[in-house]
Amino acid sequence: MTRIGAVAAHFGRDLDRAVAKVEGIVADARAAGVDLLVLPDATLGGYLSDLRHPDPSALPPGLSEDSYPVQRIRAMAGPMVVCLGYSEQVDDLLYNAAVCVSGDGVLGRHRKVHQPAGESLVYAAGDRFEPFDTPVGRLGMLIDYDKTFPEAARSLAQGGATILACLSAWPASVTDRASRLPQDRQSRLFDLYDCARAAENQVVWVSSNQTGVMGGLRFLGQAKVVGPGGDILARTSSKGGLAIAEIDVAAEVARSRRLLHHLAELAPHAYLAHGTED
Structure with a gap:
């Protein structure tokens, strides 16, 4: 059995405050016996404050895998x-990126491929989805808007990933915001x-998200763990929290x-290829 935690925070x-906050979350997750913990997109340094017109003078700090904040979290992760x-x-390039670490x-690592609105004014785009092996099984990562495109998750599942982690900084609607988050279209x-x-690919899906407000963006929370049948096993609300589910990933x-094996029963020969020439 694997205990999986999805974070809304x-x-x-x-950066110092972020590392301290992660330390507390990791401690809580360890006390709960969590094996896999998925934190939000932009855990270190926060997300953009405006999707349409990002302020170039107030961007998240650029880091590397070798930087102190990333290495500190790696050390605290342990097993x-x-x-x-x-x-x-x-x-000179900045990527919206995710990294998977243990002690x-x-x-593994991922750079966000699909970019919404003005994100391309700040970030360069990634160009691949690559699953990787971990102590909890073969895993793939996506970053928020990536999950809007079915091909992204499908490519990771076809690469053998049975757990997909989607790290988000997903806000409420910018153009048509509802008065209450649960009624928002983006929610x-x-x-x-x-x-x-999760259901399309018959995998375990772990969805984290930011909460609160950054500039003009109000984030949804709603972290969750979803089973391979599309059933929500655990979730948070729009406020901060840790959703934990225990599941035998391989068995489920x-x-x-x-009976129905979606990946094995694909019929790619039937899919029309547009824009090709004879």
Whole structure:
């Protein structure tokens, strides 16, 4: 059995405060026997404060895998597998990135591929989805808007990942905000994508998210663990919290694929390829 924790929490620009907050969350998760902990996108340094017109003078700090905050979290993880988001600096480029660590080192990494609204004004885009092996099984990572595109999760599942971790800084609607978060259009879509991607690929889906406010963005929370049938096993509200579910990943994935195996029964020859020439 694997105990999986999905985090809903607010993280801002203050790196020292973020590391201290993660230390408390990791301690709580360890006390609860968590094996895999998924923190939100932009855990270290926070997300953008405006999606349409990002302020170039107030961006998240650029870090590397070798920087102190990332290495401090790696050290505190110990035997636990921990996924977290940060802004990765590579020469003059900044990526919205995620890294998966344990006390043994870096297990895997991902750079956000799909970019909403004005995010491309700040971040360079990643160009791949690569699953990797961890002590809790083969895992793949996505970053918020990536989950809107079915092909992203599907490519990780086809690569053998049975657990998909989606780290988000997903806000309420910018153009048509509801008075209460649960009624917001983006709140509905956030949950819909989580459940659909798990069921489509018959995998365990772990969805973390930011909470609170950053500039003009109000984040939804709604962290959750979803089973391979699309059923929500544990979740938080719009406030901070830790959703924990215990599941035999291999057994439940195998059970969901026993009669209907979506990956094995794909028919790619039937999918029309647009824009190709003879």
